Amino acid sequence: MLPKTNRQVRLASRPVGIPEARHFEIAEAPLAEPREREFVVRNSFLSVDPAMRGWVNAAQNYATPVGIGEVMRSYSVGEVVASRHPAFQEGDKVTGQLGWQDYATTSGGGVRKVRDTDLPLSLQLGVLGLNGRTAYFGLLDLGQPRPGDTVVVSTAAGSVGSAVGQIAKLMGCRAVGIAGGAEKVRLCREAFGFDAAIDYKAEAELASAVGATCPAGLNVYYDNTSGAISDAVMQHLAVGARVVICGTASVASWDPPPLGPRVERHLLVKRARMQGFVAFDFEHRTDEAVARLAAWVREGKLRYREDILDGLEACPDAIAGLYRGDNLGKRLIRLAQ
Numbered sequence: 261m262l263p264k265t266n267r268q269v270r271l272a273s274r275p276v277g278i279p280e281a282r283h284f285e286i287a288e289a290p291l292a293e294p295r296e297r298e299f300v301v302r303n304s305f306l307s308v309d310p311a312m313r314g315w316v317n318a319a320q321n322y323a324t325p326v327g328i329g330e331v332m333r334s335y336s337v338g339e340v341v342a343s344r345h346p347a348f349q350e351g352d353k354v355t356g357q358l359g360w361q362d363y364a365t366t367s368g369g370g371v372r373k374v375r376d377t378d379l380p381l382s383l384q385l386g387v388l389g390l391n392g393r394t395a396y397f398g399l400l401d402l403g404q405p406r407p408g409d410t411v412v413v414s415t416a417a418g419s420v421g422s423a424v425g426q427i428a429k430l431m432g433c434r435a436v437g438i439a440g441g442a443e444k445v446r447l448c449r450e451a452f453g454f455d456a457a458i459d460y461k462a463e464a465e466l467a468s469a470v471g472a473t474c475p476a477g478l479n480v481y482y483d484n485t486s487g488a489i490s491d492a493v494m495q496h497l498a499v500g501a502r503v504v505i506c507g508t509a510s511v512a513s514w515d516p517p518p519l520g521p522r523v524e525r526h527l528l529v530k531r532a533r534m535q536g537f538v539a540f541d542f543e544h545r546t547d548e549a550v551a552r553l554a555a556w557v558r559e560g561k562l563r564y565r566e567d568i569l570d571g572l573e574a575c576p577d578a579i580a581g582l583y584r585g586d587n588l589g590k591r592l593i594r595l596a597q
């Protein structure tokens with residue numbers, strides 16, 4: 261039996277820049293039995309992603325903004341608890357953009373059945389989810405790492421960054437992480453096996469630290485931050501370097517646009533390539549990435565760390581927390597079952 265009501269986290273007002281707790285409200289809605297070709301999912305874990313900032317801001321983005329009063333868009337993973345859909349049965353574990361809510365009613369668009377049921381369900385939102393796939397496609401397809409290359413990644417202790425560093429190692433590269441704080445730097449070296457890690461918060465001269473850590477320059481820069489970190493890294497590109505623009509975590513707002521040094525001279529002199537990347541463009545290759553990532557997890561070659569908050573009440577402040585750097589690993593919301 262389905263409960264009569266469903267708790268939801270809705271967008272209450274439109275933020276400029278980083279969404280904070282005051283931009284969301286928790287509300288109840290009636291929960292109806294599914295109609296023909298629909299099913300209802302009880303969410304177990306909700307994802308918290310830096311990209312959600314872009315999903316609620318009015319500025320031009322790759323996705324239409326969430327409307328005021330709508331359930332906050334998010335990835336989640338859970339179990340089918342009622343179904344009138346021929347392809348989804350009660351008990352199936354599924355993942356997709358099911359929103360920040362206890363229950364989601366869907367006709368199945370963009371929803372995948374979980375195949376790797378031997379692994380924890382929460383991994384479908386992290387190392388086997390958007391974050392793992394982002395690391396996989398961004399590094400392998402755009403970064404094109406070769407054995408012996410030096411790969412530098414920012415937000416290195418986070419979900420995407422830690423996977424980038426480990427996949428770089430699996431490709432025979434030297435992995436260098438940039439992260440904020442002594443604990444995150446230690447995590448990069450000890451838990452994720454980076455060859456070196458730089459604490460950008462502790463370095464007065466970040467560019468010098470990058471130069472000292474990468475004396476022959478770096479071949480791939482996997483950029484998750486933009487801003488001052490990238491300004492420092494770009495000075496040390498090796499000839500033929502590939503720069504993957506994956507995230508802009510250090511830029512609080514793009515309105516007005518932030519100013520900074522020009523990169524064209526570095527790209528020209530080093531005959532380097534810089535390319536933007538959106539993981540959604542690779543959805544058609546999800547099965548390939550998840551199969552390979554899951555195999556590495558089972559073999560103990562791809563490690564992960566989760567930062568789990570409990571209850572729907574934790575949602576409203578959870579994105580702002582990512583931008584404060586509060587999270588140690590993939591940030592998730594666990595719902596009571």
Ligand SMILES: NC(=O)c1ccc[n+]([C@@H]2O[C@H](COP(=O)([O-])OP(=O)(O)OC[C@H]3O[C@@H](n4cnc5c(N)ncnc54)[C@H](OP(=O)(O)O)[C@@H]3O)[C@@H](O)[C@H]2O)c1
Binds near residue numbers: 537540585
């Ligand atoms: N292009 C795509 O398709 C795609 C898809 C998924 C994710 N991404 C991007 O990948 C990046 C990492 O995502 P994630 O989910 O793995 O998050 P995460 O790294 O687990 O968490 C975000 C991290 O960003 C860092 N950060 C926040 N404010 C910062 C600042 N002002 N300067 C420098 N670093 C700051 C913090 O780490 P520190 O404490 O180390 O600073 C924080 O822990 C994000 O930029 C995200 O937008 C892109």
